[in-house]
Amino acid sequence: VPVILSGGSGKRLWPLSRTLFPKQFINLISDTTPFQDTILRLPEDISDPLVICNEEHRFLVAEQLRQIEANNSGIILEPIGKNTAPAIALASLNLFNNNQDPMLLVLSTDLQISNIKSFHKSIKTAKTIAEQGKMVALGVRPTKPETGYGYIEFDNSHEADYYDIKSFKEKPSLEIAKNYLDSGNYYWNSGIFMFKASVYLNELEKFEPEILSACKKSYKNSYKDLDFVRLDNEKFIKCPEKSIDYAVMEKTKEAVVVPLESNWSDIGSWEMLWEVKQKDSNNNVSEGDVILYEVKNSYIHSSNRLVAAIGVSNLVIIDTQDALLVSDKKDTQSIKNIVEKLNKDDRSESINHRIVYRPWGHFDSIDYGKGFQVKRIYVSPGAKISLQKHQHRSEHWVVVNGVALITC
8 A cells, every 4th residue: 555655845945845835746847746746656556545644735635636536545634744653653553454454655755766667666576575574665776975865774795686774874964975875885765665564563662652652542533534534633743753764664673675776866955856857058947937148057947027047057046926045056955944044033935825725726915914915816617715704804806707606
């Protein structure tokens, strides 16, 4: 059963990615989003996916599943992100209760995999090994000293379809990344795992009983709301925050890594996105209404207005309706520091765009000030907004396109 981990806010892709509309739901590379691509590249004979997402993203998930006509076996809503170990525990509890002891294929939604056949082959190999009670991670052979990826250290003392895992390493410095590459004992951590639900729950209970206990309590009081599974939020908020890498995979004796023989990238920053996108003769990526003169090795994006650049190189310029980012391409990993400053200052630009999406469509907050706000509201055909009642507010509606049925 595919378990799609769709949390995360994509801070390093700000200002396009925001807390309420993060990178996995944005058309970054093609007409489909990374979330949709994760589902579309699954083998045809696999079960319907189970999605874990933030409660605030539930309508984005439901709508993007509808767009690609994908079924699901449920959408578990987290009130707050607690990293991957609790999310996978919730999925394991859900599927273990409903489907005996299924095999879980855990996938994050910020990956690009070019060779789908190799991906499917690696999944098949991983399944064979996981059926023996192993916990399998897919690793990618490094092609350069990358500081934006996590690494898996493995025992390469023998040739086989898989290798024992020694340790997991967080994003390293450039010097350390070079050492990893030269040693030949490291893979990039793809964020893809496979194991039986029972094996994961047993190992989690062994090494992180507090996480499992909190997840069990929150799931025990959960309830279904259409396709959504709503947890006991009060219980889940008390759950410790930890990744599967450090909660289980680094501690268990059952952890192994299977090579993923494919071009792979984690779409985590503007520099990484620049590397995988099509470029012009001057090595530039330009999107939207953009004019360039004597510009090289840059990424220029305009969401709305004209952006012109002259005589610059190695820059990232991202212009949205309410924020402009200008950065040296090699420093885009530091954008998260800007987002943290925005959060500290309680600025809305880190949370949402000027355009806000709702189940019935979306609205664009054109202008606002003390005591007033002007919105352009788009209601999807056949959809309806909720009935509302306000005190001390006067609203004026003008239908500028289409036909509206208004109930007072």
